[in-house]
Amino acid sequence: MATVAVDFDGVIHAYSRGWADGTIYDEPVPGAIAGLRTLMRSYSVYIHTSRSPLPVSEWLSEYGISALPETEGQIHEFWNYRGHVLVTQRKLPAIIYIDDRGLRFETWEQTLADLPVLAPGHSLVQEQGGHRDYSARPPRT
Ligand SMILES: [Mg+2]
Numbered sequence: 001m002a003t004v005a006v007d008f009d010g011v012i013h014a015y016s017r018g019w020a021d022g023t024i025y026d027e028p029v030p031g032a033i034a035g036l037r038t039l040m041r042s043y044s045v046y047i048h049t050s051r052s053p054l055p056v057s058e059w060l061s062e063y064g065i066s067a068l069p070e071t072e073g074q075i076h077e078f079w080n081y082r083g084h085v086l087v088t089q090r091k092l093p094a095i096i097y098i099d100d101r102g103l104r105f106e107t108w109e110q111t112l113a114d115l116p117v118l119a120p121g122h123s124l125v126q127e128q129g130g131h132r133d134y135s136a137r138p139p140r141t
Pocket of ligand 1: 007008009010011099100101
C-alpha cells in the first residue's frame with residue numbers, strides 16, 4: 001500500500017492567521033476533508049505536522065476523519081493502513097509529500113535559484129570570492 005504524507009497547517013487546516021496563539025482555530029481548507037477521503041480510498045495517508053498529534057487528531061475527528069495520534073509509546077516506522085490517518089510529528093517514508101511550503105528538489109542549482117522566488121524577502125548570502133559549485137563532489141580519500 002503506497003503511503004502519502006500530508007501537511008496539516010495550510011493544507012488541511014486553513015491557517016489563515018498563521019501560528020497565532022498555537023491553537024487550531026480555523027476551518028478546513030476548502031475541499032480538504034473530501035480530498036483526504038479520496039486519498040484514503042487509494043493510499044495509506046499520514047498527517048505530518050509540527051503540532052502535538054492529539055489535538056490535530058481530535059480536530060480531524062470532528063470533521064469525520066478517523067485519525068490516530070502517534071504517541072511516544074507507539075512509534076511507527078511506516079504507515080501502511082487504510083481507513084485511518086496517522087498524525088505524527090515525524091517524517092515517515094512516503095511516495096509523495098503534500099505541503100504548501102514545499103520546494104521540489106531536482107538539483108542544488110535549481111533549488112538555490114528557486115528559493116528566493118518562493119521565499120521572497122529572504123535572500124541567500126553568497127560566499128565571498130565568488131560562486132560556490134554545489135555540484136562538486138568531495139575529494140575521494
Ligand atoms: Mg504547511
